[in-house]
Amino acid sequence: MVETNLPAPAGIEGPGFFATALDNVVGMARKNSLWPLPFATSCCGIEFMATMASHYDLARFGSERPSFSPRQADLLMVMGTIAKKMGPVLRQTYEQMAEPRWVLSVGACASSGGIFDTYSVLQGIDRVIPVDVYVPGCPPRPEQIIEGLLKIQQLAESESTRRRDSEEYKALLESYKIS
Ligand code: SF4
Numbered sequence: 001m002v003e004t005n006l007p008a009p010a011g012i013e014g015p016g017f018f019a020t021a022l023d024n025v026v027g028m029a030r031k032n033s034l035w036p037l038p039f040a041t042s043c044c045g046i047e048f049m050a051t052m053a054s055h056y057d058l059a060r061f062g063s064e065r066p067s068f069s070p071r072q073a074d075l076l077m078v079m080g081t082i083a084k085k086m087g088p089v090l091r092q093t094y095e096q097m098a099e100p101r102w103v104l105s106v107g108a109c110a111s112s113g114g115i116f117d118t119y120s121v122l123q124g125i126d127r128v129i130p131v132d133v134y135v136p137g138c139p140p141r142p143e144q145i146i147e148g149l150l151k152i153q154q155l156a157e158s159e160s161t162r163r164r165d166s167e168e169y170k171a172l173l174e175s176y177k178i179s
Pocket of ligand 1: 042043044045079080081107108109110114137138139140
């Protein structure tokens with residue numbers, strides 16, 4: 001069930017009025033309406049399916065709409081072994097997402113190559129795109145994936161609306177040669 005009684009952001013209230021910062025309102029909206037794009041290539045994707053299903057129900061966090069279009073997603077969830085040949089595809093998917101966008105690396109394979117320390121496997125998706133939160137495990141349980149989503153929510157809620165225009169953020173993208 002979708003959470004409908006969200007607490008108001010920090011602010012000042014009195015009879016008939018409530019005042020808060022724009023960042024707080026935008027952060028609250030972003031936090032509770034993340035649209036995930038599942039980039040699942042192998043077994044960790046099955047854990048994602050369990051996370052979306054009724055028992056764990058990611059919809060409770062406002063993320064019931066998986067987007068298979070990068071242009072209509074703001075959370076890239078990468079799950080599974082990413083072969084080096086898939087690197088450019090993953091990168092292009094990331095580049096097609098509008099700002100603000102976040103990346104959740106789910107499982108050992110996506111985060112570090114996992115057990116596949118071999119010539120054909122990318123040894124972590126942060127070699128090609130920036131990652132916001134890593135979820136450990138092989139595979140991680142749905143509870144861990146949900147914890148990762150909660151961490152992304154914390155980032156989304158607390159992020160300044162100006163962060164994406166900051167020199168620091170531009171430098172991060174430049175370090176990946178992403179314009
Ligand atoms: S981390 Fe483990 S469960 Fe996940 S994709 Fe890799 S091998 Fe499969």
